[in-house]
Amino acid sequence: MDTTNANATIKCWVELYSDQLYTWAYYKISDRETAEDLVQEVFLAAVHSFKNFEGKSDPKTWLLSILKNKIADHFRKVYRTNANNTVSFNQFFGSNEDWISDQRPQQWKEDEEQHLLDNPDFKKTLTHCLEKLPANWKASIVLKFIEEKDSNEICQELQIAPTNYWQILHRSKLQLRKCLELNWFKK
Amino acid sequence: MLSCKKAASLIDKKVEVKLSWKENIQLTMHKSMCNACTAYEKQTKLIDKILYTHIHSDSETNIPVIKNKELQKQIITKL
Numbered sequence: 037m038d039t040t041n042a043n044a045t046i047k048c049w050v051e052l053y054s055d056q057l058y059t060w061a062y063y064k065i066s067d068r069e070t071a072e073d074l075v076q077e078v079f080l081a082a083v084h085s086f087k088n089f090e091g092k093s094d095p096k097t098w099l100l101s102i103l104k105n106k107i108a109d110h111f112r113k114v115y116r117t118n119a120n121n122t123v124s125f126n127q128f129f130g131s132n133e134d135w136i137s138d139q140r141p142q143q144w145k146e147d148e149e150q151h152l153l154d155n156p157d158f159k160k161t162l163t164h165c166l167e168k169l170p171a172n173w174k175a176s177i178v179l180k181f182i183e184e185k186d187s188n189e190i191c192q193e194l195q196i197a198p199t200n201y202w203q204i205l206h207r208s209k210l211q212l213r214k215c216l217e218l219n220w221f222k223k
Numbered sequence: 224m225l226s227c228k229k230a231a232s233l234i235d236k237k238v239e240v241k242l243s244w245k246e247n248i249q250l251t252m253h254k255s256m257c258n259a260c261t262a263y264e265k266q267t268k269l270i271d272k273i274l275y276t277h278i279h280s281d282s283e284t285n286i287p288v289i290k291n292k293e294l295q296k297q298i299i300t301k302l
Contacts, residue, residue, distance in 0.1 A: 043302055050298050059289045072294050079298050120263060125228060134227030141262040144269075148251060153276050162277060182279035185237045197241065207233035207266050216270070 042086040050079055053096050057103055063159070064178060065166055074106045085111075094188055108183050115175035115194055123200075123207045128214075139214060144221040158220060165215035173208045176201065225253040230260045235267060 061071040081102050128139045153157045166174055179190055191201050230253040254261050
């Protein structure tokens with residue numbers, strides 16, 4: 037296919053899919069400007085590799101897979117450029133290593149998880165709680181889930197020791213848990 | 224007897240790394256006597272599922288699409 041044709045097709049895709057891609061990116065990144073930059077990069081990359089597309093998959097799926105890679109690149113950069121915060125657990129456990137009383141997990145009201153994620157208000161709460169994590173911790177969480185890679189591979193990419201990596205995930209989940217409990221499950 | 228701090232860390236470690244035989248037994252014993260850590264395990268697993276769907280899912284089924292005409296225009300001029 038010649039380039040004029042590629043350009044015309046992709047212009048058409050911009051109209052069809054850019055809002056969806058932008059929404060998707062915005063919910064992962066929570067930063068308007070970065071989300072816009074990445075979506076723009078997706079379409080520029082699509083022009084360059086248009087001949088690899090060959091109509092094999094649904095255009096939206098193809099564009100989304102490019103976007104996922106861009107988002108993963110973004111979070112790898114965020115992880116590397118943010119100073120290593122020390123992982124401390126003192127906020128959650130006392131000197132006797134028991135839960136500090138206001139951190140002790142309470143019973144949550146039962147909610148179907150799919151049902152939860154279909155709820156825009158819950159999605160807002162979750163995004164808010166993720167935003168409160170230090171940038172490099174949030175980056176490790178997103179990287180864990182966005183690409184289906186095992187933790188060894190992620191550790192290698194980030195040049196982090198496996199123990200450090202799961203300690204960061206553990207520390208982040210303690211904080212997320214508390215934030216969700218306060219802002220959602222206890223309400 | 225394992226402390227809650229150690230038990231909670233093993234609960235999250237278990238998702239990433241295989242626990243040793245001893246760690247597994249210690250964790251099971253601790254949970255049988257500790258409601259807080261049992262609740263923690265249930266909740267951290269729910270959080271994992273929620274994060275997976277939130278971050279990984281291809282479609283934002285019920286999430287309203289954010290319109291961004293400016294961005295659309297900007298990309299089209301750059302193409």
